[in-house]
Amino acid sequence: MTATVPRPSSARRALRDRVMRFAELATTPLLPADYLDMVNPLRSGADLRGRIVAVHPETRDAATLVIRPGADWQPHVPGQWVRIGVDVDGVRMWRAYSLTSHLDRPDGCIAITVKAIPGGKVSHHLVHRTRPGTLVHLDQATGEFVLPSQVPGKALFVTAGSGITPVMGILRNHTGLTDVVVVHSAPTADDVVFGAELRELAAAGRIRLVEQHTDTAGMLDAAAIAALVPDLAERATWACGPVGMLEALEEHWNAAGIADRLFTERFRPTVVVAGEGGTVTFSKTGASLEADGATPILDAAEEAGVLMPSGCRMGICFGCVLPLREGAVRDLRNGEVTTAAPGDGVLIQTCISAAAGACDIDH
Amino acid sequence: MTVLQKKADNPIEHLTPEDIELIGKELDDIRQSVIDTRGENDARYIRKVIDVHRKIELGSRAVLLASGFPPAFVVGTIGLSVAKILENMEIGHNILHGQWDWMRDPKIHSTTWEWDMASPADQWKHSHNEMHHTYTNVVGKDNDLGYGIMRVDEDQPWQPFHLGQPLWSFINACFFEYGIAAYDLELAGTIAKKRTGDPEFRARAKAVLRKIGKQVRKDYVIHPLLSGPNFLPTLAANFTANLVRNLWSNSVILCGHFPEGVETFEKKSIEGETRGEWYLRQMLGSANISGSKAMHIMTGNLSHQIEHHLFPDLPSNRYAEIAPKIRDLFDRYGLNYHTAPLPQQVGSAWHKIIRLSLPNGWLELTNRRNLLQQLAVLYKMTTGSPKVRRTLQRKLTAGVRLTRAAAAA
Numbered sequence: 001m002t003a004t005v006p007r008p009s010s011a012r013r014a015l016r017d018r019v020m021r022f023a024e025l026a027t028t029p030l031l032p033a034d035y036l037d038m039v040n041p042l043r044s045g046a047d048l049r050g051r052i053v054a055v056h057p058e059t060r061d062a063a064t065l066v067i068r069p070g071a072d073w074q075p076h077v078p079g080q081w082v083r084i085g086v087d088v089d090g091v092r093m094w095r096a097y098s099l100t101s102h103l104d105r106p107d108g109c110i111a112i113t114v115k116a117i118p119g120g121k122v123s124h125h126l127v128h129r130t131r132p133g134t135l136v137h138l139d140q141a142t143g144e145f146v147l148p149s150q151v152p153g154k155a156l157f158v159t160a161g162s163g164i165t166p167v168m169g170i171l172r173n174h175t176g177l178t179d180v181v182v183v184h185s186a187p188t189a190d191d192v193v194f195g196a197e198l199r200e201l202a203a204a205g206r207i208r209l210v211e212q213h214t215d216t217a218g219m220l221d222a223a224a225i226a227a228l229v230p231d232l233a234e235r236a237t238w239a240c241g242p243v244g245m246l247e248a249l250e251e252h253w254n255a256a257g258i259a260d261r262l263f264t265e266r267f268r269p270t271v272v273v274a275g276e277g278g279t280v281t282f283s284k285t286g287a288s289l290e291a292d293g294a295t296p297i298l299d300a301a302e303e304a305g306v307l308m309p310s311g312c313r314m315g316i317c318f319g320c321v322l323p324l325r326e327g328a329v330r331d332l333r334n335g336e337v338t339t340a341a342p343g344d345g346v347l348i349q350t351c352i353s354a355a356a357g358a359c360d361i362d363h
Numbered sequence: 364m365t366v367l368q369k370k371a372d373n374p375i376e377h378l379t380p381e382d383i384e385l386i387g388k389e390l391d392d393i394r395q396s397v398i399d400t401r402g403e404n405d406a407r408y409i410r411k412v413i414d415v416h417r418k419i420e421l422g423s424r425a426v427l428l429a430s431g432f433p434p435a436f437v438v439g440t441i442g443l444s445v446a447k448i449l450e451n452m453e454i455g456h457n458i459l460h461g462q463w464d465w466m467r468d469p470k471i472h473s474t475t476w477e478w479d480m481a482s483p484a485d486q487w488k489h490s491h492n493e494m495h496h497t498y499t500n501v502v503g504k505d506n507d508l509g510y511g512i513m514r515v516d517e518d519q520p521w522q523p524f525h526l527g528q529p530l531w532s533f534i535n536a537c538f539f540e541y542g543i544a545a546y547d548l549e550l551a552g553t554i555a556k557k558r559t560g561d562p563e564f565r566a567r568a569k570a571v572l573r574k575i576g577k578q579v580r581k582d583y584v585i586h587p588l589l590s591g592p593n594f595l596p597t598l599a600a601n602f603t604a605n606l607v608r609n610l611w612s613n614s615v616i617l618c619g620h621f622p623e624g625v626e627t628f629e630k631k632s633i634e635g636e637t638r639g640e641w642y643l644r645q646m647l648g649s650a651n652i653s654g655s656k657a658m659h660i661m662t663g664n665l666s667h668q669i670e671h672h673l674f675p676d677l678p679s680n681r682y683a684e685i686a687p688k689i690r691d692l693f694d695r696y697g698l699n700y701h702t703a704p705l706p707q708q709v710g711s712a713w714h715k716i717i718r719l720s721l722p723n724g725w726l727e728l729t730n731r732r733n734l735l736q737q738l739a740v741l742y743k744m745t746t747g748s749p750k751v752r753r754t755l756q757r758k759l760t761a762g763v764r765l766t767r768a769a770a771a772a
Contacts, residue, residue, distance in 0.1 A: 022585075025577075025580060025581060025585050026581060026585045026586060026589065027581075028577045028578070028581050029477035029478060029479060029577070030417075034417070034470075035417060035421065038414065038417060038418075087403075087406060087466075087468075089402035089403050090401065090402045090403045090404075090405055090406030090407075090465075090466055091402075091406075091465065091466055091467055092466060092467040092468050093467075311489070311492065311493035311497075312492070312493050312496065312497040314497070314641070315676070316492070316496055316497070316675050316676055317461075317488070317492035317493040317496055317497065317675075318460070318461035318464065318473050318474075318488070318492060318676070319488065319489065319492060319493050321461075321464070321473070321474055333391070334391075334395055334398070336398075344467075345467055345469065346467065347464065347467075347472075347474065
C-alpha cells in the first residue's frame, strides 16, 4: 500500500496563505505586503518591481539601464518590450522600452536601452538623471516583434534611431541566424546605438550591416532599400522606427505583394496634441458627448444624462475623481493640461477639467 | 460669537468687492506657485513620514509583546500613541484630502487609502472634504460646528441638553474615532428622522461596523493574543494608545474652528458666493496653532488650519512655507490672523464650549447677588416648553443690551 504524500510546495503555499490571512488581521488597514515592501520589494508575491543596478551610456542621448527584476519576473522572448513605471519629479510615469539583454545573463538581470527624445520627460530622466539603486515598477514583458520558432533562413532588419533596440535584443539572443542584413539609419556614425557591437558583428561576418548617416547622406526611402538589398523579397523583414518610415515600407511591401513578409513595431507616440474641447467618451457606459473647452466635463456629462460622482464641484474635495483612460483635459483653474494614454493610470477631477481634445473616461 | 453678518463690528466691512476679488487672485497665485514647485522633494517627504510611521508602529507593537514588563509597557504605549497620531493626522487626513494624488502612486492615493481608525475613509471623505470644507463655519450647514452634540455659536439655538456639553465633549474626545464614525454615518440624524430602514443607510452602517470590527479585533484581540501571557497589559496599552490619539486629535480639531474670535457665517451669505468670498470665509473661519516643528507634524500641519482651509489639496509640508505670505495678506487687508500657542487655543475652545453650554447672555448677566434668581431662570428654561425658553431668552438678551448700554454710558 502506498501512501500519497502531499507535494511540499502546495502544502507550503497553503500554510503561507493562512499565515498571510492571519497577518492581515494584525496589520489592517494595511496589508502585510506594505510592511514586507519596506524590507524586500523584489520578493516573490510582491507587485512586480525592479531595481536599477547600472546605467551605461551608449551614445550622447542614449543609455542602457540594467535592472534586477523582482522574483516573479518571467523570462522574455527576444524582441519584446516591457512597461516600466518610474517616478520623475515625484510623479509616477509609465513608458514601454524594448528589452535588449541576453536571456542568459549570469546576474539574472534584464536591460533596456533608452534614447532621450526631444521634450521627452521620462526618456530624458532615464538617460541622464537616473542613479543605480532606484526602484522602478514593471509589467511582465509583452509584444509580438519576435522571431518565429522556426528561425528564418534569410532575415532583414530595417531600423532607425531607437528602433535598433528590439533588433539588438533579437541579434544578441538568436546566435543561430545565418543570413542577416541590418539596414540602420541614424544622424551620424556616433549616434548609432550599439554601433561598436554592430560593426563587430559585421566584421565577424555574422551580419551584413548597412549604415545610413542621414545628416550627410539623407534618408533612405523604400526603393533605396530595395536597391541595397536585391533579394529583399526572399527575406523575412522586421522593421522598427518612426511611423513615417514604417508606413513607407508597408506601402512598398504591399505593392510588391509580399506584405506577409514584413513585421513592424511602432513605438507608442508620447505626444498628445491638446486642443479646445472635444468628444468625451465613457468607456464603461458607452456614452459619448461633445464638450467645449470651457465647460467642466462633470457638467457636460450630467447634462447628457450620464450619472457622475460629484462633491463640492469646486475642485477641493476630490469627490468627482475618475480615471482618464486616454486623451487630454485642461484644468479650468490654471490652464494646466493633463494627457493620458492607456495604462498610464491618470485620475482627474471632472468638476474642474474641460476636454482639451478627444478624451475617454473609464466610467 | 454670532455670525459675521450680524455683528456690529463686522471685520470685513472695510473690504470692497474689488478687494475681495484681489485677495482671491493673490491666493490663486500663491496656490499656483506651490503647484509649480511641487516635485521630488515633496514625494520624498510623504514617503519618509510613512516609512517612519510604519517603523515606529512595528517597533512599538514588538516592544509590547513584552508589555508585562513595566518599562516595555511605557515605551510601547508611548510609541504606539505617537504612531497612531502620525498615521491619523499627518498621513491619513492629508492623503485622504487628495494632497498626494498628484504623485499617481496607487498606494498613496485618496481613492485607495484606508486609515487606522473606526470611520471608513470614503464616508469620512464625504462629510469632511465635501461638506465641511465647502460649507466651512456656515451655521446650519457645517455640522462640524458642534458635531450635533454641542453649540459653539450664539446663533445656534440653546437646548437644555447643551448644559451637559462639556461632559459630552469630553466623552466624545475620549472615544473620538467612534464619534467621527457615527457623525460620518449621520447616525443621529437618521435615527431622528426614523430612516434607519433606508437600504443606503444600512449599507453604510454595515461598512462602519465591518471597519470597527477589524479595528477592535486587531487592537484588542490579535495583538494581545500574540503577546501570550501579556494579553491584558497589551490590551491595556492598545486601549491607551487609541485613547491618547483620540484626545490629541480631538484637541487639535477643536483648535481649528472653535477658539474665541473665529468667525461663523449665515446660510444666506453663501448664496452666489464668489471664489474670492469663499477664500475670505476660509481665512476668517479658521484658527492656527503656533509652536515647534514637532508640534506642526504631530498636528498633521492642521496647526496651519488657515492655510489648509485655503488650499486643502496642497501637500501639507508646504503650508509652513506659505504661511508668512498668507499672514502678510491678512495684514495688508486689515484682517485678523488668528494664531496662538496650543494651550491657549485649546483653552479658548473649551472656554467657548463651557460658555455656550448656557443660554446666550446668562453667564454675562449672572453675578453673586442675582445667582439664585438666575439659577431659577435657568431651571425654568431647562424644564419649560420651547415657548417659555424663547420668552426667557428674549429677557436675557434684553438684559444684556441694557447692561452693555449702561456700561458704555
